[in-house]
Amino acid sequence: MTANEQKLKTPDMDRLLGMLEGHRSIRRYTDAPVPPEQLERIIACAQMASSSSHMQAYSIIGITDPELRDKLAELAGGQRHVALAPVFLVWCADLSRFSDAVSSRGGELEPSTEYFIVATVDAALAAQNAAVAAEAMGLGIVYIGGIRNDMRAVTELLQLPPLVYPVFGMCIGVPAESPDQRPRLPLEEMYYENRYSPEKREERLEAYDEQYRSYIRDRSGGGRDSAWTQEMQGRNAYPPRKLTGLLREQGFRFDD
């Protein structure tokens, strides 16, 4: 029986959809290791995600060196789980392999914004397949955007060549926590028909703010009060990550 013929039957389907719907980011793990063959299967699932023109424009760096982990944890803003997670992966957008392939056939790659998007999307699709595979195995994951705090330092530490940049990290391990799930924006605010339709955004965000505030209140035992729009304003007040300079140094261009 090929994989293609392995139709999921309804109860399995419901469990799988329930798993996707039940996703939570996990930042605390037990000491249980993730065996190499399990990680290999996670990566194999990542590799089977769609890829623009079969370009496969990404690379994954598994960080096993504890010193390197400590440095990355610090660069990511002191996130201890980056140091402590059984597995930590850095997902890179990677046009260098594509460029090498083109060069080997006498061509030359223009590292356009289009290709920057292709590589970024390829990395993300593969990573999300890895996340789903890991969760199907009973593992928990969290994405680490913090590796973009100091992208230059991460690029140097991992010896990334031109046309490669680190998009995000990912911790994987056996969950040692079971956090609540943050409510998402209402469907009507995310999904439009035939044209972009933000007309009712203001009311929708107000309603969502209320829902979000009550979630935060419950979660903090009443000690915290925060609406989604407030958190977004707070997020925007962080010191901005300045990436264009490093990306240009890495050979990406935003000028076509």
Added chain:
Amino acid sequence: MTANEQKLKTPDMDRLLGMLEGHRSIRRYTDAPVPPEQLERIIACAQMASSSSHMQAYSIIGITDPELRDKLAELAGGQRHVALAPVFLVWCADLSRFSDAVSSRGGELEPSTEYFIVATVDAALAAQNAAVAAEAMGLGIVYIGGIRNDMRAVTELLQLPPLVYPVFGMCIGVPAESPDQRPRLPLEEMYYENRYSPEKREERLEAYDEQYRSYIRDRSGGGRDSAWTQEMQGRNAYPPRKLTGLLREQGFRFDD
């Protein structure tokens, strides 16, 4: 029982991983419709994907208008399945909602390259969850990068406001074909430990070219001969997609 407690048992896990490992892009569909409640559950799964700082910086536009479908199919390079698929979604990177939230709290958004990456990644993670959910339901999907052929026309057709751009499309329907699975690059070429290690790339790509060539030969009944590096050079010889101008018009900046 909460979704979090619905641990997948081993046989289900193997079926799910087999499903991820068995992914093929599907471009031909039966006439069977995708009922609205099924599409809603697919979108609900998409919404539960991780999102940077809970920003949820993407929007989805479902195209139900047949005329709009025809136009998009043509803009995507004459891809008939864009017109014919039971469902066609356009996944947009979207900072306009984030910007509105920040403004409503008296802040102002700088649409930096960092935020451009966040929105692009958010759209991709959500879309890949949608793809997995659809496949779990027995549906098939294909990503449509072709909507970036003429991003300006698509942006106008869908009335996308500033700080929104269409990243890719996605067709969904009941499969009416069962294509072979294209071999992926070898694991050693995609996954490195602790540092980027392309030293053996040349040999690896040669071996992969051989494997790819024999896959193409088998698939075409011996009529075609094409290696992966050749296809990459061919891909690079397409008329380049020039996106930066439109992206700047939409308010994205690549100058911080």
